[in-house]
Amino acid sequence: MDRYNGSVRELINAPLLSTLYYKTQAGKFRLTLRAWRWLSIIIINLLFFLSFHIDLQMLEGTLNGSRLFGFHLIDPFTALEIFAAEHHFHTNVIIGSVTLIVFYFLVGGKAYCSWVCPYGLLSEIGERIHQILVRKKIIKEHKFTPNVRFVFWAIFLAAAAIDGYLVFEVLNPIGYISRAITYGWSLALVWVLVVLTIEIFYSRRAWCKYVCPVGTTYNMLGWVSMxxxxxxxxxxxxxxxxxxxxxxxxxxxxxxxxxxxxxxxxxxxxxxxxxxxxxxxxxxxxxxxxxxxxxxxxxxxxx
Missing domain, CATH: 3.30.70 (Alpha-Beta Plaits)
Structure with missing residues (x-):
């Protein structure tokens, strides 16, 4: 991708693979931030895989809850779900969630969505397919108010409080992908394909924009992040x-x-x-x- 000499149309409609590198003004090729992000996602999730399958003991668990060199890390929304369901905060949950809150407070709340989340990578690919289909007038774009995600955020926590169960995890494509990477595939991945299909053919990045309470939690943190x-x-x-x-x-x-x-x-x-x-x-x-x-x-x- 030649961002310094290409037209806006060429930049926006560039083939997906060409967006992973760019030509500098000096004529040298460098990786784009998209490429670095994808590498980050792949490496982080590869560490989960290797820690389980070859006992690497570096990053054990999944994105919901893990241990980095034995130190607990808990996704903040998962921690809220646990509290809502059990009405009690476990010490490790407090330590793990606060650690991630501090980390993302420093590096940027929703950086999780683009630099860590494996579904985010799939959604980017789906987004490109969606844009091509819209451009060719095969499908129409459907947009909604982003504020609807706060309704879903509250509903999932309320459901956990009422049912005593982490209800969102039944629908969470991030969790399904993360567990599949670590422990092996399951039929639950069909749900991931369903969500991705909706994003491709109906609404661009619909899960991330309008539903995902994990991203919504990081959104709240993002307003004050450093x-x-x-x-x-x-x-x-x-x-x-x-x-x-x-x-x-x-x-x-x-x-x-x-x-x-x-x-x-x-x-x-x-x-x-x-x-x-x-x-x-x-x-x-x-x-x-x-x-x-x-x-x-x-x-x-x-x-």
């Missing part, structure tokens, strides 16, 4: 490539030209993507030919 994407108005030429590439394009609403006058009046030259929906995926970096985006670690300004 790592943010920073946008430089002076470098941006408003080509719109980033808005087309972004998984959650509403988080970049503020970069639109209609807000430039207000920014100039206030003397604002750079802005942070503060919306908790930002997954720090770096797709805006990958398609920006003016290098208007960068990561910013806000904690450095406090010390």
């Amino acid at each position: 790592t943010k994407v920073k946008w430089d108005m002076n470098k941006c030429d408003h080509c719109g490539a980033c808005l087309n590439a972004c998984f959650e394009d509403h988080v970049l609403e503020f970069i639109k030209p209609k807000y430039d006058k207000e920014r100039k009046e206030k003397g604002v030259e750079t802005q942070l993507v503060v919306n908790g929906d930002c997954t720090l995926c770096g797709r805006c970096f990958d398609v920006c030919h003016t290098d208007a985006y960068n990561y910013d670690f806000r904690l450095k300004d406090m010390v």
Whole structure:
């Protein structure tokens, strides 16, 4: 992918594999952030597999609950489910969930969705197929309000409290994939295919955008997390490539030209993507030919 010389249309419609690398202004090829993210997802989940099958004892368990070199890690939403179902927090659950909360507070809440979650990788591939089908007018895009996920978030916790069981895990494609990677495949993967099929043929990234309470929990953390994407108005030429590439394009609403006058009046030259929906995926970096985006670690300004 040649982001410095290609047109916006070429960047947005580039073949999926070509989005894994780009040509620098010096003519050298480098991996895109998408490629690094996919490697991150593969390596993390490979460690789960190896720890179980060859007793590596490095990252044991699944993404719901695991041990990193013996230290407990518990997904925050899973911890909330356990508390709702049992009305009691176990010590290891507290330690494991707080550890991950602190970690994602530092690196970015929904970074989990783009850098760790195996379903996120599948959903990206499904998204590309969906976009091709929409572009060819084979299917239509269906959008809903993202706020519906908070309703699902509350419903799943309420169901756990009423039933005394982790109800969401019956539907959780992340859990099914993670367990399949670690322990072996099962028929539960059919449900993963059903969810992916809905995303491909009906609504782009529907599970991630409108349902998943795991991502919703990280969304809440993302609003206050320390790592943010920073946008430089002076470098941006408003080509719109980033808005087309972004998984959650509403988080970049503020970069639109209609807000430039207000920014100039206030003397604002750079802005942070503060919306908790930002997954720090770096797709805006990958398609920006003016290098208007960068990561910013806000904690450095406090010390």
